[in-house]
Amino acid sequence: MLLGPFRRSRSKINWHKNPSERNKIESISIENKVALVTGANRGIGKAIVESFINHGAKKVYLAVRNPESTKALEEQFGDKVVTTQADVSDADSIKRLAEQAQDVDIVVNNAGVLFQSSPFGEDAEAALTKELDVNVFGLLRVANAFADILVKNQGALVQLNSVASIKNFADLSTYSASKAASYSLTQGIRWELKDKGVAMLSVHPGPIATDMGTEAGFDDGASTTTVSEGIVEALAAGDFHLFPDEMAKQFETAYQSFSDNIVMADFSE
Template structure:
């Protein structure tokens, strides 16, 4: 189902900075009626509120807290497009002493957080015939040794996104899986990436994917290299119907 963002109501987790902030701006620039800014610290969206006024509504939310996400859904019953952008990264190789703690931390937000959002908003998105957009990563299909636990969490979230595509798709809900490479954000800087693409490369690609009914989105320079190599597997395995 093609979804044009114009006149739609959207919700973006982690909307106060980086890719999330870029998504908010792109959606509003493309005519979104309203965007909910779902963040842990409501004061962090002051700049966006000043810029966009009543086009944005800040809501407090914590992906680590299931009750918080249920409350979020109760406050955003009119939402058409949910973008689960918020995520965490702990630089950790599989041999680090902190690897187990890092994995638990990243799974709680990057994997269980996705489940909490998807389950809380499934009924709303079905009723509004909307879309769920999940920010995964190129690390979801290749493990980077110094980011091993993060890569594992994103591989798990990508797998869940595939399941959500099948289940929500039957209910008329579009699902989009976004796989950026290094993007100019605080997270990428903390991970040590020096060559990055602009967050707007991701946000604009999401707008395009929603209209084009695309599941996979590889928005930036590095991601497109993954896309060309991954395309055959994606088409013949990930997107294939094995039910027959």
């Protein structure tokens, strides 16, 4: 029964003559922008802060659960960074964060959690519950709290997803499921904000050399700067998807046609 409406809507899909152009959004430069990064104290988040400032960001809010964890960044960048306590699993915390960061142009929702869990593991339900709370509901909380600010400032929302959002890895099955959900939400958020002047970037790294990558069993991941510099370039290019590292680019090659013709297709017309 679900196929019926889909078949009837095919003639209404807005098939662009150049499908890759549907991936394009407004170009966003980092220079002189105010940014906010969740989970900014280490790994990819820390690298994003460094890349943004190196590319001329005016100020970066460091949104972390433990304010003591950003001392090194504060010493490195001085008044260009502002540490603020925030937890994406706490809606009130994210609302307070948005009230504090009314001047933000670019929000990077980087905070996330990962647990090694197969579908039949004893801890699978607990792992998925926590991953959904942080990786999925966390995105929803951040997007809702900052949407009006980003519309006002004509800014950008960057979501750290994963190649696991489009391929389930059995030993990371619950994490993969949470990232698939966050990627689906990312697409919906993009459609809601694109006509309001807000850019959306969905980032899909493969294994990266971080504590999380090590916990997942990857000891030879790509550098964090591969992701952070890729974000700067993707925002400037007006892209919606970013597959930054070598493994991720293999996914991109295989996924491109589906992305162009389904994910980025306009089914509303």
